[in-house]
């Protein structure tokens with residue numbers, strides 16, 4: 203069992219606290235630290251744990267820290283943890299700037315300590331259910347729409363919401379982004395609240411992503427179109443659908459699911475429709491447990507610090523494309 207300390211016990215930190223307790227075979231919770239001392243004391247009393255007087259004191263007492271503080275503080279807190287010889291789980295996005303992220307990558311390599319980034323959608327049952335379904339998308343469509351909530355508006359919707367889909371798209375497309383086009387509007391806050399980005403990968407695949415935090419409804423969908431399959435992931439409902447084309451008599455036709463014959467201009471085919479399910483999971487508990495397993499087995503983190511960097515770098519490119527696009531748009535008030 204690894205000794206763990208939780209840093210930041212705000213909205214998401216309290217959820218992490220419960221998940222650390224659930225991951226009892228992986229972690230022994232030593233205590234918490236929050237710069238809001240009164241909050242830390244209250245939470246420590248409620249959850250029967252210890253509120254440490256300083257960040258340094260908690261880092262010195264544990265082997266792993268779980269960082270759930272505002273993004274603007276990730277760099278300083280993760281740096282202190284790595285310098286204190288601790289493995290790190292840090293909520294997404296990794297840092298505010300690429301320079302900070304690069305410095306942390308450097309530090310983690312020199313210290314030999316693991317850093318896992320909280321791109322929690324990797325552990326969404328809809329995605330996990332794909333299992334060994336071959337994924338090689340030509341076109342990806344992602345929609346992440348949320349109703350307005352002032353929490354998180356200190357950063358643009360790209361870093362707040364779209365970054366989840368950027369990590370998924372980078373993982374699924376498995377290639378480098380050659381070109382970025384984007385447009386966005388600041389509707390209620392001072393940074394873009396709704397953004398659309400079109401990414402073209404080196405291999406020609408295209409991803410079209412929309413993220414909004416000023417929507418009237420919530421939606422989190424990713425759809426993949428490929429040569430012989432259509433894959434639909436509903437990350438909110440945690441459901442997936444896989445529609446695949448097979449040749450009649452194919453030996454790899456899955457047993458579960460439904461199949462229909464179809465005449466096509468290329469001859470007869472079988473359409474196979476499946477709704478694979480991975481069963482209910484607690485994604486935060488699972489991501490925390492996966493870090494413990496990586497530490498134990500001495501293997502890379504499931505969502506590595508380099509993955510966190512790639513998502514952040516792409517988010518930055520999209521933010522620059524939005525700014526360029528805005529500079530070209532005529533100002534309706536002038």
Ligand code: NAD
Nearest residue numbers: 210211212213214215236237238270271272273275293294
């Ligand atoms: P929050 O404001 O509710 O809580 C942050 C807590 O950190 C507060 O209690 C604050 O007092 C404390 N804090 C601030 N600076 C600190 C410091 N230097 N040292 C110790 N404690 C400090 O924020 P939140 O909504 O819980 O978000 C926290 C992080 O989680 C952010 O990085 C956010 O992007 C991320 N987040 C991720 C998801 C997800 O889906 N993975 C969802 C929401 C938030």
